[in-house]
Amino acid sequence: MKRLLRWVGIGLGALLGLLVIALAVIYALSQRTLNQRYPVPQTTIDVPGDAAAIAAGQRLATISGCYASCHGRRAEGAVLFDEPIIGRLVAPNLTASVRKYSDVELANIIRHGLRPDGRSVIVMPSEAFVFLRDADLGRIMAFLRSLPPSEGPGPSVALGPLARLGLATGQYKTAAQLIAETVPLPVAANPDALSGRYLAQTVCAHCHGTDLRGRTTPAYSSPNLQIVAAYSPETFARLMRTGVPLGGQKLGLMREEAQLNLALLTDAEIASLYSYLHTLPDAPPRQPT
Numbered sequence: 001m002k003r004l005l006r007w008v009g010i011g012l013g014a015l016l017g018l019l020v021i022a023l024a025v026i027y028a029l030s031q032r033t034l035n036q037r038y039p040v041p042q043t044t045i046d047v048p049g050d051a052a053a054i055a056a057g058q059r060l061a062t063i064s065g066c067y068a069s070c071h072g073r074r075a076e077g078a079v080l081f082d083e084p085i086i087g088r089l090v091a092p093n094l095t096a097s098v099r100k101y102s103d104v105e106l107a108n109i110i111r112h113g114l115r116p117d118g119r120s121v122i123v124m125p126s127e128a129f130v131f132l133r134d135a136d137l138g139r140i141m142a143f144l145r146s147l148p149p150s151e152g153p154g155p156s157v158a159l160g161p162l163a164r165l166g167l168a169t170g171q172y173k174t175a176a177q178l179i180a181e182t183v184p185l186p187v188a189a190n191p192d193a194l195s196g197r198y199l200a201q202t203v204c205a206h207c208h209g210t211d212l213r214g215r216t217t218p219a220y221s222s223p224n225l226q227i228v229a230a231y232s233p234e235t236f237a238r239l240m241r242t243g244v245p246l247g248g249q250k251l252g253l254m255r256e257e258a259q260l261n262l263a264l265l266t267d268a269e270i271a272s273l274y275s276y277l278h279t280l281p282d283a284p285p286r287q288p289t
Ligand code: HEC
Pocket: 065, 199, 200, 203, 204, 205, 206, 207, 208, 220, 221, 222, 223, 225, 227, 228, 239, 245, 246, 247, 251, 252, 253, 254, 255, 257, 262, 273, 277
C-alpha cells in the first residue's frame, strides 16, 4: 500500500512538473511574439486644425469605430474583455493617448499597429487602418486631438493562459502579423463601387476579416460578406442604418455597430458598399498559417 501511494505521488509530481514546463513554454513563446520589434516608418501626416476637418474627423472616427465603439462612447477607454482564462483587455483612453504620443507616433500605432519602440499592438484593427488614406487619418487624428480629457478605466492588459496559447500557436495574431498577411481585396468592378471597396477595407474588415470572409474570435463570430448577394439595395441600407438583417432576426454586435457607427454612412456610401459587396468575387485561397 505504501509503495502504491509512493508511485501515485511520483506520478502526480511528474504531471505537475510537465504542466509547469508546458505553461513556461507557452509563456516564453507568446512573449517572444509580443516582444518582436518591427522597423517603425516615419510617415508624416498632416493634421488639420479647422472646424470643418474636425467635424469630418468625428464622422470618420465614428464610422471606423475609433469613437463610440471599442474605445468607449467618448473615447474614454473601455473594458473589451475580462475573463481570467482568456485575459483582460482594456481599449485605452484615447483622450489620454493623444496627449502622450506625437502625430507620427499616433499615426504609426493606428495605421501600422506599431508602438514607438517597434512592438506591435494586439486586437487593435490596424490591418484595416493600414489602408486609410493620409487625409482621412489626418482628420481622424484632428478630431481625437480636439477631445477634452475624460476619465475612463485605467489601461490594463493581462493575458491569461488561453490568450497566450493562441499567440504561441499563431491562432491569435498581433496587428503587425495580421498586416503582413493581408491580401488586397478584389478590385472594384465599376467606378460606383470604388468608395465601397475603400469602406469595406477600412471599416467592415475590422470584424469580417481583411478578406471579408468572416471570422471567429472569442468575442464574436461574423459571416462572409458574400452574404450581401442575397440582399436588395433597400434591405442592405436598412441593415447599415438600423442593424436589422434580411431575415429580421435580432443581431448582436452588428446591430450595435450599425446603430452607433455605420448609421453615419451617407446614402451614396451605402449604395457604393452595396455595389461592391453585392458581387464580391471569391477571395484567393487562404494562406496556410
Ligand atoms: C464591430 C464589428 C463589426 C463591424 C465593424 C462590421 N460588422 Fe457586420 N457583422 C458583425 C457580426 C459579429 C455579425 C454577425 C451577427 C452578430 O453577431 O451581430 C455581422 C453580420 C453582418 C452581416 C450579416 C447579416 C445577416 O444577414 O445575418 C452583414 C451583411 C454585415 N455584417 C455587413 C457588414 C458591413 C457591410 C460592414 C461594414 C460597413 C460591417 N458589417 C461591419 C460585426 C461587424
